[in-house]
Amino acid sequence: MNKVQHSEKEEQLLKKLREIILRDDRAELNHLQDLINDPKQLSSKVSPIIDEHIDFLKQNFPIEFEKAVDKLVEKKIVESQDQIVNLIYPKLDLMIKKYVTSMFQKLKDSIDERLDNVKTTFSFNGIKARFTSVFTGVKQSDIILTDIGAVVIEEIFIIQQDSGLLVAVASKSKHIDQDVIAGMLTAIKSFVEDAFDKGSEDLEMIRYENSKIFLLNFQSYYFAVSLTGSLSEIEKEKLSEELITFAKEDLPFNINDITEASFKEASEKLDLSFFTEARAKENQKIESQ
Amino acid sequence: MISKKVILTGSFGVGKTSLFNKFIHDKFSDKYLTTIGVKVNKKSVSVDGQDISLLLWDIAGEVSQEKVPTSFYLGASAIIFVFDLTRPSTFNQIAANITYLKGISGNAIIKVVGNKRDLVDDEDITRIKETIEMPWDILTSAKTGANVEDLFHGLAKEFI
Ligand SMILES: Nc1nc2c(ncn2[C@@H]2O[C@H](COP(=O)(O)OP(=O)(O)OP(=O)(O)O)[C@@H](O)[C@H]2O)c(=O)[nH]1
Ligand SMILES: [Mg+2]
Numbered sequence: 001m002n003k004v005q006h007s008e009k010e011e012q013l014l015k016k017l018r019e020i021i022l023r024d025d026r027a028e029l030n031h032l033q034d035l036i037n038d039p040k041q042l043s044s045k046v047s048p049i050i051d052e053h054i055d056f057l058k059q060n061f062p063i064e065f066e067k068a069v070d071k072l073v074e075k076k077i078v079e080s081q082d083q084i085v086n087l088i089y090p091k092l093d094l095m096i097k098k099y100v101t102s103m104f105q106k107l108k109d110s111i112d113e114r115l116d117n118v119k120t121t122f123s124f125n126g127i128k129a130r131f132t133s134v135f136t137g138v139k140q141s142d143i144i145l146t147d148i149g150a151v152v153i154e155e156i157f158i159i160q161q162d163s164g165l166l167v168a169v170a171s172k173s174k175h176i177d178q179d180v181i182a183g184m185l186t187a188i189k190s191f192v193e194d195a196f197d198k199g200s201e202d203l204e205m206i207r208y209e210n211s212k213i214f215l216l217n218f219q220s221y222y223f224a225v226s227l228t229g230s231l232s233e234i235e236k237e238k239l240s241e242e243l244i245t246f247a248k249e250d251l252p253f254n255i256n257d258i259t260e261a262s263f264k265e266a267s268e269k270l271d272l273s274f275f276t277e278a279r280a281k282e283n284q285k286i287e288s289q
Numbered sequence: 290m291i292s293k294k295v296i297l298t299g300s301f302g303v304g305k306t307s308l309f310n311k312f313i314h315d316k317f318s319d320k321y322l323t324t325i326g327v328k329v330n331k332k333s334v335s336v337d338g339q340d341i342s343l344l345l346w347d348i349a350g351e352v353s354q355e356k357v358p359t360s361f362y363l364g365a366s367a368i369i370f371v372f373d374l375t376r377p378s379t380f381n382q383i384a385a386n387i388t389y390l391k392g393i394s395g396n397a398i399i400k401v402v403g404n405k406r407d408l409v410d411d412e413d414i415t416r417i418k419e420t421i422e423m424p425w426d427i428l429t430s431a432k433t434g435a436n437v438e439d440l441f442h443g444l445a446k447e448f449i
Contacts, residue, residue: 163294163364183329183344190360260290
């Protein structure tokens, strides 16, 4: 019993003793606790230290640090190139379309200003030329194709780049004024390409209301294929390949001197390669009906 | 048949389209419909029994020739520079204009044409002749048709 009592007393003594010994520490502890719990107080204490540290970093690390970050960014860009390109392209396409539209608007406005009587002569077979242009390399996925249906090649022109003169032409059915159309196409192509101050980008597609003209450029001449229906990427590839094969196999090397004979020969070959078979098929169809 | 690209250029309203229409369709209108961009049309002419097809590019007039897209001039066999005899502003820069055109067109034939001859008299012509920086090749009137055929036939002759 005594022992218990003693120990109780001892306990109380010890407690007191502890309080006496630890009082200062406890006060310190409480102060610290307050400091941590109050952000204002904490920041006033910590900020100078951090600032000092930042200053130190600023003075001692930048070169090494920059190099490391640069490398990291570079690597990231290389790794995600496709992603970036995909992100940018649709925007580019939109910008180009907007640009063409605004170019034409500007052109029209400046002339409207000059006169009241405005006639659009930038026309194709008399149709008002409302066209959008698509440059090579621009993704077409977000271009809405309004007319659905199988592609039909109506007419193929081979046109001298600079002069717009016809090298050869073949079509599903006979058309008139093909050399005038060739000239107009070249004029439009020149105009749009000039407006963009293009480097290596060539105009790839011209659209007028319902018809499309696909363009494939070579050094001294270009193909202009007038189509109805919508041309898928795969069909476009295939058509390009066929045209390239034709260019390699059937076009005289020197296209610069167009003569009556060269025009006739190239046009016949063009007809043979692209229309003769289609025409025969169509006739067969008619006969079997 | 051989084809040649021929460009009609000069300040606005000088009568490029009128010369083009007079030559191709034998038509003239007093109405002024300014050209936007360019219009291409053709006409065949016969020179000493040989047919030659002229592909005429009627381009929108610009006060300063530098404003015309240079690619329009590529591959041209001839450039017809038209000025308006009634408007000195269309010919007072003529030397600089022709120098510029020569510079960008390689070896194309350049013809200097004073149009609207019907609106000026002989006295005016003498006066203009004294002040203009360089001589013209021919004076035309798209309205009366004077010298229009001669202008294009003359060119065709030079091509052969
Ligand atoms: N009296 C007269 N009027 C002319 C002659 N040629 C053109 N005009 C008139 O001049 C105006 C302008 O003629 P355009 O042929 O449209 O001029 P342009 O050079 O094609 O003008 P842009 O297309 O704006 O560059 C029209 O009202 C014509 O009728 C001419 O020989 N005589
Ligand atoms: Mg005109």
